Amino acid sequence: MSYESKNMRLMGGVPGQQLFLYRSTDALADVVASGYFDRAVEEYNLDTGDVILACTGPKNAAAVDLLVATNTAGVVTVVNGS
Template identity: 70%
Template sequence: MAGYQADDMRLMGGVPGQQLFTYRSSELIADITVSGYFDQAVEDYNLDTGDIIIVCSGATKADAIDLLVATNTSGAVTVVNGS
């Protein structure tokens, strides 16, 4: 597992708690949805509870698309896959 990469995340718009991001990764969605994967994004992008992340994942970074909703509890991020 390579883990979260700030360069793979883009803020599309919004305000904290209502932000929309895209994230592209060659990792599998099962690895991306592990608790703590997006912890660094709190500092990098002010990721907060209620923010939505559109994830393009897999070997080509386009094999699957999932919609994640973040929960930030004191800097510890969990995500729920809404796809």
């Protein structure tokens, strides 16, 4: 599987301090892989310091994790802060 913009919701904030909710049946290991959220840079202005609440796995209920994004020239990496 891969990132789908329909599963991402901006909950609030300002650029650099945005809060998103992301729901996916993808495994957490896939969601935290470097580059998974690259398309969100253009679609949602995802940038360094933004926070993603990720509900992942079967039925979006296997894990709930707090991810912090870093955007380096359009390549997004996340750190699991849970």
